[in-house]
Amino acid sequence: xxxxxSDQQRELAQGAREFLSEQCPASRVRTAxxxxxxxxxxxxxxxVGFLGAVVPExxxxxxxxxxxxxxxxxxxGRVALPVPLLETAVAALTLLxxxxxxxxxxxxxxIAAGEVVATIGLPGxxxxxxxxxxxxxxLGRDGGLHAVAAERCxxxxxxxxxxxxxxxxxxxxxxxxxxxxxxxxxxARFADRAAVAAAATLVGIADHLVRESVxxxxxxxxxxxxxGSFQAIKYxxxxxxxxxxxxxxxxxxxxxxxxxxxxxxxxxxxxxSAAKVAASAAQAAANEHALQCHGxxxxxxxxxxxxxxxxxxxxxxxxxxPAAHRARIADGLFAAGGQR
Amino acid sequence: xxxxxxxTEQQFRAEVRGWLAANAPTEALPPIYTEEGVxxxxxxxxxxxxxxxxxxxxxxEHGGGGAGLIEQAIFGEEYLRVGAPTRLxxxxxxxxxxxxxxxxxxxxxxxxxxxxxxxxxLWCQGFSEPEAGSDLAGLRARGERDGDDFxxxxxxxxxxxxxxxxxxxxxxxxxxxxxxxxxxxxxxxxMGTPGIELRPIRQLHGEPGFAEVxxxxxxxxxxxxIGKVGEGWSVAxxxxxxxxxxxxxxxxxxxxxxxxLVELARRAGVADDPVVRDEIAARWVEVQQFRRHMQRTATRxxxxxxxxxxxxxxxxxxxxxxxxxxxxxxxxxxxxxxLADDAPGSLPDRGFHRRYWHSRASRIFAGxxxxxxxxxxxxxxxxxxxxxxxxx
Numbered sequence: 265x266x267x268x269x270s271d272q273q274r275e276l277a278q279g280a281r282e283f284l285s286e287q288c289p290a291s292r293v294r295t296a297x298x299x300x301x302x303x304x305x306x307x308x309x310x311x312v313g314f315l316g317a318v319v320p321e322x323x324x325x326x327x328x329x330x331x332x333x334x335x336x337x338x339x340x341g342r343v344a345l346p347v348p349l350l351e352t353a354v355a356a357l358t359l360l361x362x363x364x365x366x367x368x369x370x371x372x373x374x375i376a377a378g379e380v381v382a383t384i385g386l387p388g389x390x391x392x393x394x395x396x397x398x399x400x401x402x403l404g405r406d407g408g409l410h411a412v413a414a415e416r417c418x419x420x421x422x423x424x425x426x427x428x429x430x431x432x433x434x435x436x437x438x439x440x441x442x443x444x445x446x447x448x449x450x451x452a453r454f455a456d457r458a459a460v461a462a463a464a465t466l467v468g469i470a471d472h473l474v475r476e477s478v479x480x481x482x483x484x485x486x487x488x489x490x491x492g493s494f495q496a497i498k499y500x501x502x503x504x505x506x507x508x509x510x511x512x513x514x515x516x517x518x519x520x521x522x523x524x525x526x527x528x529x530x531x532x533x534x535x536x537s538a539a540k541v542a543a544s545a546a547q548a549a550a551n552e553h554a555l556q557c558h559g560x561x562x563x564x565x566x567x568x569x570x571x572x573x574x575x576x577x578x579x580x581x582x583x584x585x586p587a588a589h590r591a592r593i594a595d596g597l598f599a600a601g602g603q604r
Numbered sequence: 605x606x607x608x609x610x611x612t613e614q615q616f617r618a619e620v621r622g623w624l625a626a627n628a629p630t631e632a633l634p635p636i637y638t639e640e641g642v643x644x645x646x647x648x649x650x651x652x653x654x655x656x657x658x659x660x661x662x663x664x665e666h667g668g669g670g671a672g673l674i675e676q677a678i679f680g681e682e683y684l685r686v687g688a689p690t691r692l693x694x695x696x697x698x699x700x701x702x703x704x705x706x707x708x709x710x711x712x713x714x715x716x717x718x719x720x721x722x723x724x725x726l727w728c729q730g731f732s733e734p735e736a737g738s739d740l741a742g743l744r745a746r747g748e749r750d751g752d753d754f755x756x757x758x759x760x761x762x763x764x765x766x767x768x769x770x771x772x773x774x775x776x777x778x779x780x781x782x783x784x785x786x787x788x789x790x791x792x793x794x795m796g797t798p799g800i801e802l803r804p805i806r807q808l809h810g811e812p813g814f815a816e817v818x819x820x821x822x823x824x825x826x827x828x829x830i831g832k833v834g835e836g837w838s839v840a841x842x843x844x845x846x847x848x849x850x851x852x853x854x855x856x857x858x859x860x861x862x863x864x865l866v867e868l869a870r871r872a873g874v875a876d877d878p879v880v881r882d883e884i885a886a887r888w889v890e891v892q893q894f895r896r897h898m899q900r901t902a903t904r905x906x907x908x909x910x911x912x913x914x915x916x917x918x919x920x921x922x923x924x925x926x927x928x929x930x931x932x933x934x935x936x937x938x939x940x941x942x943l944a945d946d947a948p949g950s951l952p953d954r955g956f957h958r959r960y961w962h963s964r965a966s967r968i969f970a971g972x973x974x975x976x977x978x979x980x981x982x983x984x985x986x987x988x989x990x991x992x993x994x995x996x
Binding site for chain 1: 605606607608609613674677862863866867869875878881882884885886888889890892893894896897899900902903904907917920921974976977978980981982984985986987988989990991
């Protein structure tokens with residue numbers, strides 16, 4: 265029993281934090297809002313190996329696992345990374361899980377090299393992130409998994425309040441030639457991976473919101489004292505921090521479980537749903553408290569806070585709303601008589 | 605990350621499970637606040653002691669089990685899984701004992717540890733006072749040096765088990781000119797000493813359990829001081845720190861509470877109500893968070909031996925979680941929630957209301973949720989301290 269990151273995972277987190285904070289400051293996130301997909305940032309992510317993090321070495325990647333990815337995505341969330349690392353990584357893992365060797369060979373080396381942007385659409389999910397920039401879409405459609413090249417998709421752009429998400433509704437021309445697998449357990453694992461990846465990103469976003477708020481309330485003075493010395497402020501941030509810490513551990517464990525369990529393991533699916541619920545709740549609390557702690561300045565377009573507030577709210581509800589994940593958990597609990 | 609147990613740990617679990625199946629009482633013992641209940645619980649503690657399970661977390665050289673944190677967690681899980689009796693002497697085994705082991709002299713260890721282990725001695729805690737609750741450093745009970753003794757005058761409150769305890773570990777202000785954290789001494793007080801008077805306090809849910817303790821010219825030997833005179837604050841903080849190692853298997857209890865919610869929803873005919881299902885799932889998620897957090901805490905404690913002010917996060921999370929679990933139960937019951945346990949139309953298992961109200965107490969004892977939030981915000985997040993209000 266060891267519920268902690270390994271030394272290598274801690275180093276990965278540290279390295280990613282240094283790289284991303286340097287290469288992706290808030291100004292770059294803001295630029296992506298106006299200028300669209302940041303192809304240069306995408307190449308940089310490929311160069312440091314992040315795009316191929318979960319791609320096996322034989323396909324030119326680092327061969328890391330689900331928990332390593334969660335560690336990486338937390339750091340991506342921390343800087344509000346404006347490119348679809350989450351989606352591309354889940355697409356890669358799903359290709360690996362459900363694709364044929366030919367399909368893997370066709371896409372995975374290109375993903376690791378940064379030549380391909382991949383994105384994902386879960387069953388029933390009409391809005392796809394980064395669809396206009398994607399070369400490959402991994403979609404859950406008609407009860408199966410499909411790998412669809414961009415030229416076989418018809419897109420309708422759907423501008424979002426976080427412009428860097430570049431959403432579109434997708435009509436995909438799926439068929440036997442695009443099919444990866446019709447194994448329902450693999451389809452479930454696809455959704456589980458998306459949920460855990462979103463959870464990890466949400467933890468990073470929420471942690472950033474808490475840290476920014478802590479720094480702000482320590483220096484902002486009103487009534488002759490730092491507002492961070494008021495309990496009304498302290499309690500918001502204590503609760504937000506508590507939520508982040510407890511969500512992070514659950515997310516790590518869920519990532520680990522999804523990675524090591526057999527497809528169709530209900531315990532891993534429940535853990536994935538639980539992680540998404542917990543991280544969404546932690547983010548929602550941090551989101552609310554961060555804006556309250558910043559007050560008026562936080563409500564300005566100029567202040568960078570808005571980019572994390574909007575990304576957080578978007579991801580909170582994407583890849584399965586918290587209510588949908590709770591409904592799935594409840595189904596399992598009631599079927600098992602409460603024991604799990 | 606490794607969620608599996610070693611072969612040794614699995615074997616330990618099997619042993620514990622087997623032993624509990626063979627030895628744990630199958631019927632609930634009488635309540636711990638009655639003479640009969642104390643006698644029955646003492647017998648059970650004796651059985652545990654003979655089997656070597658009494659103080660698993662104490663070092664072997666002091667009569668404990670010398671178990672590691674994972675084994676402690678396994679034991680806790682198995683113990684709660686079979687619903688074995690409430691531990692009788694938690695104040696001794698969890699708090700006073702480790703304090704004596706760390707700060708006591710060899711003579712003091714010989715004097716007190718065996719009685720704690722055997723439960724021949726029951727212990728209570730003398731920290732809180734009517735005017736020193738959350739603000740413990742405001743305590744006033746005074747001890748005056750008189751030859752080889754201290755003469756103690758003052759009042760303690762919320763003292764659990766004081767009616768049956770024969771020892772109290774107490775914080776006493778022995779320097780009359782001192783304020784706040786200085787000038788406090790940690791001292792062991794025999795409860796049979798002349799001048800000690802108890803007034804039981806009935807709790808909100810109707811049960812007795814704690815009391816006010818009045819101390820009038822109570823003469824206690826200076827040999828009973830733990831650590832140095834006047835330096836009791838740091839001893840007491842270490843004592844409270846020992847609580848951090850506890851609760852490693854507690855997720856089992858909360859998981860059962862959530863399972864009970866599922867059963868309760870069925871009995872109440874609301875098992876298909878999406879709002880009820882949503883709430884129960886939310887509670888389950890929180891229990892999973894707590895479970896993994898405690899496993900992570902055990903990992904960290906095993907590696908570094910200490911977790912610091914983060915312990916406040918554990919307390920805040922579980923007490924709020926527990927209260928929410930029972931609030932969900934009330935929502936499931938709706939208007940039936942107010943029925944007493946023995947009402948013909950009552951749906952939950954007996955003892956439900958005691959546990960509901962107890963969950964409300966959890967937010968208060970061992971540091972209120974507000975005190976925990978202060979600690980988290982100031983000592984974990986590093987926010988500025990509240991300016992201190994001073995009267996003229």
